[in-house]
Amino acid sequence: MTEIAGSAAPGLADQTDRLRRAFGGFLFVAIFLHLWISLTPFVDLTGEAVLDPSAGKSNALNQIVALLLFACTLGYGLGHPMRSAILQPRAFLAVLFLWFFVVSLISAHPMLGIKGVVLAVMATANASIYLLLPNSERQFAKLLGIATLIVLAVSYYGIVFKPTLAIHQASELREPMNAGLWRGHFPHKNSAAAAMVIASFFGFYVLHAWSKLAGLAIIGLSFVFLVHTGGKTSTAMLPAILLLAWVFERVRFLRIPIVVGGIGLFNLLAVGSAVFRPLGDFVTQLGVDATFTNRADIWRFAFSALADRPLTGYGFKSFWQTSELVYSGGSVETWAVAAANGHNSYLDIALMTGLPGLVLTLIWIIVLPLRSISRLGPAVEHSHLTRLFIRVWLYTILNAVLESLFFEGGDLLWFTFLVAVYGLSLQSSAALTEVARPKTRRTPAHASRAEASRLDGEPF
Known part of the structure; x- marks a missing residue:
């Protein structure tokens, strides 16, 4: 009996291990597809509901699936040998989210803020566990490649079989000027363009880490789609980030100037040109649209609002698209009161959580990743995986100057960015x-x- 039990135990352990690995792979793909495709792809933008600030903010099925995925991911993570990596650095994140919670409590919409904080914590926890789901780097590359190809297939399916829902139409109420530009199953051409840039980064990684054919297919399909979105900023940033990441990887003393200087200069030229007339004239002389596609009005309005509450802001998720702002009558002075967001992640965080919230955010997404990168060993520093994380990180922090990305719980770009941040941290302290x-x-x-x-x- 002893021999039978002894021989059966290893078999049972192997079977349990295989099930655990399979479940981790399933969760990896499920989370990816939930964020990149969602449960409601191909949204109709011609209905009047898109003009309602309260529309589309709640979906019972989506909430149930998100909670289920979170529960499964958290359960998997807590049972993992590296569960200590979850939600690190915990003390710092506790301070950051506590500040967000406090400014939300004293805001005009405390429940909006509290809900936003909870969703942000859930997204952060998921991202901190996500890289623990694959069993190896090869499995990570394989799952990443397959999931990305599925996303691209869905996008192109829309272009071919659902063109009225996958290509912007002149009958759309918000931005009819986008007619003819591709968006696939994404809600807007800009979100589609950003997704295709990230997918291209995935393609370069898959090319080296798993399959040359799959990698080339992802790169080619993503680039063609990106061009047809008409996203000028994202299209220009793809080769720019590839070059910038190459310099960043090889010239150590330029790393801080590239990141800090890049964010500062980009914000100065973009947001600064909207606030300071001489700077706007200078940018115009350079042949650049100083309004950055009509974002200037939003930035001027946001700066004036921030000046009234620089310390605590207006509460997390409690400014843009609130009923009193949209229907305040301020549209007589500026259309910016109806804007969906501030189109600048740094300005939005300051507007919602005050300057202390902005400082805490910058420490988390800029300073700590730079510290992680400085600690990378020679072999890991120049690996394809580290290169992928750095590309995603650089693209997001620079693209954030023109888009609102930070702390968007269900946003694929924010989640991918968090995964890259945690990936750099794991690369500096551990190895898969x-x-x-x-x-x-x-x-x-x-x-x-x-x-x-x-x-x-x-x-x-």
């Missing part, structure tokens, strides 16, 4: 190792560099 070649020995999914070296694994 390849499954050992011999079948008689298994390598754990995550191990320290010393452990990875001892097991002859390949670093994540």
Whole structure:
């Protein structure tokens, strides 16, 4: 009996391990598709409901699925050997989200803020666990490649079979001037353009880490779609970020100037040109639209509102699209009161959580990743995976100057950005190792560099 029990135990352990790995892979793809495709793709933009500030903000089925995925992901993460990585750095994030919670409590819409904080914490927890779901870097690349190809297939399906819902129409009420531009299953051409840039980064990574054919297909399909979205900023930023990331990787002393200087200069030229007339005239002389596609009116209005509440702001998620702002009658002075957001993530965070909230956010998304990158070992520093994380990180923090991305719980770009931030942190302190070649020995999914070296694994 002892021998039978002893021989059965390893078999049961192997079966449990296989189920755990399969479940992790399933969760990886499920979360990816939920964010990139959603439960309501191909939204009709011609209905009057799109003009209602309260429309589309609640979907019972979407909430149930999101909560279910969160519960499954959290359960998987808590059972993982590297569960200590969840929601790190915890003390700092506790301070950040506590501040968001406090300014929301004293705002005119406390429940909006509290709900936003809860969703932001859930998204952060999911992102901190996401890289623990794959068993190895090869599985990560394979799952990433397959999921991205599915997203591209859905987008092109819309262009071919649902053109009225996948291509902007002149009958749309908000922006009829976008007629003819591709958006696929995404709600807007700009969100589609940003997604295609990120998908291109995925393609370059998959090309080297899993399949050349799949990687080239992703790059080609993403670029063609990107061009047809008419997203000038994203189209220009794709080659720019590839070049910038190349310099960032190889010239260490330029890393801080690239990031801090890039964000500062981009904000100065964009937002500054809207506020300071001489700077706007200078930007115009450079041949650049100083209004940045009519964003200037929004930025001027946002700055005037921020000046009234610089310390606490107006509460998390409690400014744009609130009923009193949209219907305040301020549209007589500026149309910006009806804007969906501030079209600048840094300005939006300051507007919602005050200057202390902006400082805390900058520390989390700029300072800490720079510290993680500075701690990378030589082998990991120039790996394809680190390169992927850096590209996503650089693109998001620069694109955030023209779009509102930060702390958007269900936004694919914000989630991917968080995954990149946590990826850089894991790269600096741990390694995901390849499954050992011999079948008689298994390598754990995550191990320290010393452990990875001892097991002859390949670093994540």
